[in-house]
Amino acid sequence: MQRAGSPPESTGPDQGRVSRRALLGTGWCGFLLSIVGPAVANIRFLFPNVVYEGPTLLKVGRPEDYAPGTIMVLEEQRLFIIRDPEGFRALSAICTHLRCTTGPFVQPNAQWKESHSRCPCHGSVFAKDGRVLQGPAPRPLDFYRVSLAPDGRLIVDTAAIVAKGDVLKV
Amino acid sequence: MRNGWTSGILDRVTASQPWKSVFRHGYPATELDRMATMFTNFFLHLLPAKVHPNSLRLTYTWALGMVTFYLTAILFVTGFLLMFFYIPATDWAYRNMKDLQFAVSFGLLLRNMHRWAAHGMVALVFLHMCRVFYTASYRPPREFNWVLGVLLWLLTLGLSFTGYLLPWDQLAFWAITVGTSIASYPPWIGETLRVLMLGGQQVGQGALLRFYVLHVAILPAVLGVLVAIHFWRVRKDGGLSRPEGASPAAVSSPGAEGRFVPGPQKTYALMEVVQGTTPMATTQAPEEEVPTWPQLLFRLLVLFQLVLGVIVLLGIFFDAPLEELANPTHPPNPAKAPWYFLGLQELVSYSALVGGVVVPGLLVLGLMSIPYVDRAVKGEGIWFTSAQGKRIALWSFLGTIPFTLGLLYLNTRFGLRRFFPDATQGVVDLLNPATLLLVGIAAFSIIVGRCTHSRRMAAIALFSSYVSGYVLLMVIGTFFRGPNWDWVWPW
Numbered sequence: 001m002q003r004a005g006s007p008p009e010s011t012g013p014d015q016g017r018v019s020r021r022a023l024l025g026t027g028w029c030g031f032l033l034s035i036v037g038p039a040v041a042n043i044r045f046l047f048p049n050v051v052y053e054g055p056t057l058l059k060v061g062r063p064e065d066y067a068p069g070t071i072m073v074l075e076e077q078r079l080f081i082i083r084d085p086e087g088f089r090a091l092s093a094i095c096t097h098l099r100c101t102t103g104p105f106v107q108p109n110a111q112w113k114e115s116h117s118r119c120p121c122h123g124s125v126f127a128k129d130g131r132v133l134q135g136p137a138p139r140p141l142d143f144y145r146v147s148l149a150p151d152g153r154l155i156v157d158t159a160a161i162v163a164k165g166d167v168l169k170v
Numbered sequence: 171m172r173n174g175w176t177s178g179i180l181d182r183v184t185a186s187q188p189w190k191s192v193f194r195h196g197y198p199a200t201e202l203d204r205m206a207t208m209f210t211n212f213f214l215h216l217l218p219a220k221v222h223p224n225s226l227r228l229t230y231t232w233a234l235g236m237v238t239f240y241l242t243a244i245l246f247v248t249g250f251l252l253m254f255f256y257i258p259a260t261d262w263a264y265r266n267m268k269d270l271q272f273a274v275s276f277g278l279l280l281r282n283m284h285r286w287a288a289h290g291m292v293a294l295v296f297l298h299m300c301r302v303f304y305t306a307s308y309r310p311p312r313e314f315n316w317v318l319g320v321l322l323w324l325l326t327l328g329l330s331f332t333g334y335l336l337p338w339d340q341l342a343f344w345a346i347t348v349g350t351s352i353a354s355y356p357p358w359i360g361e362t363l364r365v366l367m368l369g370g371q372q373v374g375q376g377a378l379l380r381f382y383v384l385h386v387a388i389l390p391a392v393l394g395v396l397v398a399i400h401f402w403r404v405r406k407d408g409g410l411s412r413p414e415g416a417s418p419a420a421v422s423s424p425g426a427e428g429r430f431v432p433g434p435q436k437t438y439a440l441m442e443v444v445q446g447t448t449p450m451a452t453t454q455a456p457e458e459e460v461p462t463w464p465q466l467l468f469r470l471l472v473l474f475q476l477v478l479g480v481i482v483l484l485g486i487f488f489d490a491p492l493e494e495l496a497n498p499t500h501p502p503n504p505a506k507a508p509w510y511f512l513g514l515q516e517l518v519s520y521s522a523l524v525g526g527v528v529v530p531g532l533l534v535l536g537l538m539s540i541p542y543v544d545r546a547v548k549g550e551g552i553w554f555t556s557a558q559g560k561r562i563a564l565w566s567f568l569g570t571i572p573f574t575l576g577l578l579y580l581n582t583r584f585g586l587r588r589f590f591p592d593a594t595q596g597v598v599d600l601l602n603p604a605t606l607l608l609v610g611i612a613a614f615s616i617i618v619g620r621c622t623h624s625r626r627m628a629a630i631a632l633f634s635s636y637v638s639g640y641v642l643l644m645v646i647g648t649f650f651r652g653p654n655w656d657w658v659w660p661w
Contacts, residue, residue, distance in 0.1 A: 046366055046369075047365060047366065048369055048370060048376065051369070051370035051371070051376065052375075053370055053371060053372045053374065054372065075499045075500065076499055078499055097351075097522055098347070098348040098351040098352060098518070098522055099347050099348070099351045100344065100347065100348065100501045100505065101499060101500055101501060103503075103654070118654045119654070120501050120502070120503035120504055120505055120653060120654050120655070121344070121348060121501055121504075121505045121655065122515070122518060122519035122655050123519055123654050123655035123656060131591075132587065133587070133591070134585060134587050134588065135519070135587075136518065136519055136520055136521050136522055136525075136598075138521075138522070138523070138595045138598075138599075139595065
């Protein structure tokens with residue numbers, strides 16, 4: 001801003017000095033930074049870098065522990081081990097709606113023509129292949145990768161979600 | 171009584187300089203002294219020096235805001251005490267609860283009082299909001315105080331939620347699991363939000379500690395600040411809203427009996443700067459007002475005794491429930507939230523995204539925007555505004571019941587997935603009872619507004635319908651939902 005009658009900024013005694021606008025601008029920017037910077041740091045602080053949570057690799061016993069054609073519930077690990085003629089699958093028992101543990105599979109009845117599992121919290125119903133038969137669950141139950149450890153035991157990796165056709169043949 | 175030797179000591183003490191340095195006023199015997207006392211005392215200066223008798227009418231405010239404040243005070247005191255026996259660790263929390271129940275003197279009573287005061291607060295904040303809404307007390311200049319009130323309601327719910335997580339019983343564990351999972355539904359930020367709340371990926375020690383800090387430090391601090399602003403604005407916006415008209419004859423100044431000495435025959439009013447550029451007396455007719463001391467103070471004292479008495483009695487006769495120790499592998503069946511969240515749980519049982527995030531978010535925004543939609547300036551202080559308003563409120567409340575029940579029936583009988591097993595989630599989310607209820611009620615309120623040419627009437631229809639819908643869902647969640655969230659009869 002140049003007032004009428006005042007000398008142009010490039011000449012006169014002000015030459016080479018920092019303009020009022022630049023000084024104030026820097027000051028305000030610094031002020032803003034002093035608030036935003038710590039705020040961002042504080043938010044970052046709340047996200048832990050190390051957590052002490054359970055492992056995602058679970059040893060679930062030997063293949064011969066599971067009779068062919070059965071679905072076993074592993075309560076502690078919150079999953080189902082399905083053994084059918086094709087091999088082994090690990091189906092998550094964590095409801096995809098709001099993470100309650102869905103119940104054990106029960107026989108077909110008048111309402112549902114296939115064996116199904118019901119979630120106690122909000123009534124979602126799942127089929128053996130994870131499909132949602134009813135209720136608020138937005139997607140099918142997850143399948144986890146099953147592999148064999150060198151010692152011959154089954155290993156389920158709850159961090160690795162696989163397609164439902166992914167089978168461990170034993 | 172005044173002429174024994176004790177009164178001599180009393181007089182000398184109260185006349186001494188140390189006493190006077192603490193209490194700047196003596197016993198206020200005249201009206202002028204009483205007003206000066208209200209003005210110079212830190213605690214009393216929150217209250218006006220004089221109040222209009224219409225603000226004192228019990229049937230106008232039902233004292234709901236003040237009772238809420240008292241419950242908050244009880245919660246702070248009992249909460250501070252409970253903290254002495256509580257360690258927010260997953261190994262300890264549940265055992266601490268058992269200790270409070272069986273090993274700590276008055277531990278059970280304090281925990282019970284804390285719980286009943288909390289439940290009472292949830293109910294009374296809501297009823298207070300209903301009172302303010304139905305008397306149109308959100309009108310200018312009180313619009314923003316209404317918004318603050320809505321925030322205080324949310325804070326109350328947040329404090330309740332973080333509070334019932336702390337015992338680390340089954341209710342606590344599965345409430346954290348479900349609650350933080352709802353928080354993970356908003357697109358983009360959801361998962362981050364969940365990690366932020368849990369302090370990790372799993373529900374455990376990190377989550378318990380975070381909710382504890384929220385419950386005993388952060389949320390109470392925010393609550394305190396907002397309550398202070400809420401009260402301050404009540405004063406600055408000209409005191410409680412009140413109906414116009416003659417004051418009830420019941421409020422009369424106490425006579426000259428007792429220690430009251432009639433002051434000079436004059437009327438006093440304190441000038442206060444309220445809205446506007448020039449100082450303006452808060453009332454135009456101060457001679458109609460009565461001194462706060464003793465008219466309001468006495469009522470407040472009696473009210474506090476009443477509230478405290480009720481909470482203590484509830485604490486003595488009804489024990490706060492404690493479920494089994496948290497079991498991370500199995501939710502109880504059914505896994506039910508406390509009563510005030512059961513309507514929400516019912517909504518979430520149709521769709522987590524819509525019922526848990528979209529609908530509650532829209533409702534809160536809708537509530538906050540009421541004073542900016544109904545912008546009329548006059549006509550506050552009358553319940554339901556007019557006979558027409560009363561009719562609309564009643565019929566909206568009643569009419570929502572069959573509408574909601576119809577939607578629930580359709581959903582149960584002809585659920586979308588039953589006929590279209592492959593329907594995409596978007597469609598399922600969109601066509602669920604929660605969305606249809608929201609849209610139906612909004613449309614109804616617009617129609618009411620068009621027919622009556624009044625935004626106030628539209629607001630009454632909207633508010634009443636939503637209250638009715640939520641209360642109905644709460645009743646359904648409480649009594650008509652059983653294992654696996656199936657329909658059951660309550661008997």
